[in-house]
Amino acid sequence: MNVFQAIKTRRSVRSYLDKPVEEDKLLRVLEAARLAPSANNYQEWRFVVVRDDVTRQKLMAAARGQGFVGQAPVVIVCCAQTDGHVMTCGQKCYPIDVAIAIDHMTLVAAEEGLGTCWVGSFYADQVKQILGIPESVPIVELLTLGYPAKTPQPTERLSLGEIVKHERWSD
């Protein structure tokens, strides 16, 4: 599968088989995160890989009861150990850098026949307490990972004409 095929194949998977993710596949997914680009190569991302069933049920509760968070055999809690770097453009580095790493993981997961779903709807204070994550470490997203129970339909996107402007901003 080439990169574009992985981009087109990836879906948000919210229903998982009761089947563990092989260690080598999990490592390959994590390796894709490790190789991601980051501002000034800061690499502030940190990942807590949760496979324990009891902990995953707690994470599900902290993710507003989204059932697939407890169903997925792996939840990757995507954090940052950050000095709070801000780019000249005014944007913080770590949310962007962690997001790129997550996207790398979703694409390699797709290549491996695994499903993922980004989860931003969670109470960070609860997740920190469950996993012993220090107050100073922001949690950017959770990422569920596992074999899809079914393949979701593709979701709608705006057309290129609606999102691309040429040479200057135009309405």
Ligand SMILES: Cc1cc2nc3c(=O)[nH]c(=O)nc-3n(C[C@H](O)[C@H](O)[C@H](O)COP(=O)(O)O)c2cc1C
């Ligand atoms: C930053 C971010 C946060 C998200 N948070 C959630 C979430 O909490 N729960 C959920 O079910 N899906 C979540 N999603 C998945 C989106 O709903 C999904 O990507 C979008 O509807 C497009 O569908 P697709 O991923 O299948 O292409 C999130 C996606 C992103 C990128």
